[in-house]
Amino acid sequence: MDATNLSDLCADGLVISAPGGPEVLRWTPGLALPAPAPDEVLIDVAWAGVNRHDCNQRRRGPTPAHSDVPGLEVSGTVRWAGARAGHLRVGDAVCALVDGGGYATRVVAPAALTFAVPPGLALREAAALPEALFTVWHNFFGVAALGPGETVLIHGGTSGVGSLALQLLGALGHRVAVTCGSAAKVAEARTLGAAAAFDYRTQDWVQAVLDGTDGRGVDVVLDMAAAAHAARNVQVLARRGRLVHLSPGDGADFVAPLRPILAKELRITGSLLRPLPLAEKALIADRLRAVALPLVAAGRVRPWVSEVFPLAEAAQAHARLESGQAMGKLVLEVPR
Known part of the structure; x- marks a missing residue:
């Protein structure tokens, strides 16, 4: 299916409205999404990981350089897959590294940075893997x-x-x-x-x-x-x-x-991971598929999800992470 045939290219999510504390995260319906390219996928997000980078971006405030919707990792199901999305198909359970936009109901992700969820791993835990x-x-x-x-x-x-x-x-x-x-x-x-x-x-x-x-x-x-x-x-x-x-x-x-x-x-x-060129991230993804993900599938490596928050309570998740008391990964449950 060509991306021009996609309908409803929008999402509901949280936007960084200004520089500041967790309170500057604002729920915003109807966010416009970019049309996915042939080597990308559109994901219906089920869970989003919370990372220190999200908090740092929020403190700095909106910038033309990045999406004002924070979130660098998600899990969910493929809603649309481009012609060059490789093995990925509509309906696949996946997790992905994204360049922002994860705190939303949908996100566009490069197919090269999108993984099939390893066997035996729930979507909740899968959201804590990519970053x-x-x-x-x-x-x-x-x-x-x-x-x-x-x-x-x-x-x-x-x-x-x-x-x-x-x-x-x-x-x-x-x-x-x-x-x-x-x-x-x-x-x-x-x-x-x-x-x-x-x-x-x-x-x-x-x-x-x-x-x-x-x-x-x-x-x-x-x-x-x-x-x-x-x-x-x-x-x-x-x-x-x-x-x-x-x-x-x-x-x-x-x-x-x-x-x-x-x-x-x-x-x-x-190093800073986010600015790495996509081609370099894709090479890392290849190594992860070959070495790390089989260890996850075998149960030898497991993401540790310690706390769960609804997406609407992402501000509380940020406050918790910034308190220094959290352990493991905090994840956000996205409304379906």
């Missing part, structure tokens, strides 16, 4: 070039990304240590398979990591806490280790002693 999977794969195997048997430290081990990363990397044979912000989070991280977990508020995690690696340190650190741990991350990295940042904070500066960076030949880097 975390793409983030984990790109940063560990792309940016950090994680090699066989290398060791990892993740700050934020019970976050949506952290909880999926420690499962996936563990399943692929990597020893993963994590830091968390409370004893309860430490306990959950160990349940999820962390080889070691530390409360960064009460424990000397640098010394603990060094003790656990015979003084060598870890090969890769993934840090979602901006530059808060900069100098300590340098301490804990092994020779030729890589430090990968996921959050720029509020314009935070990276401050750490230069000598150990030079002496250990460390690489300090980071």
